Amino acid sequence: MAIERTLSIIKPDATRRNLTGKINAKFEDAGLRIVAQKRIHLSPAQAGKFYEVHKDRPFYGELVEFMASEPVVVQVLEGENAIAKNREVMGATNPANADAGTIRKEFALSVGENSVHGSDAPETAKEEIAFFFSGLELVG
């Protein structure tokens, strides 16, 4: 199986509650290595650009406001099948539908404030990693 990299974001609802360490433990326990990580506070314009793909969805305004409300931790996770594995560890978008033991089941507050983001495909992973990190910041 191929070694992949994926972009992960620990969202404001989780950084606010000091859950970064607990969430990182879930990634590491699943065999994902954190090869880059930084804490940043997105501007509304930056959050809007990152989630541009959702700009016509009814929740877009709320999502952008939430993502810019408080700091986030952006990170690159590396491992075998990292994109799918990360999404498995995250759980379903709506925590009510997430499996036991997943990050969203344990920590998410709602479908919007759902603690983590993870890239959904190789092409988006590449674009999202480049959105936040330069090659020099990726330490495999």
Ligand code: RTP
């Ligand atoms: P993400 O992109 O954050 O990893 O989450 P996802 O793939 O599971 O979900 P996606 O459909 O891409 O939606 C992106 C984020 O928008 C918020 N959302 N709110 N109020 C709502 O109905 C609603 N639906 C989605 C969530 O924060 C979701 O993670």
Ligand code: MG
């Ligand atoms: Mg998504």
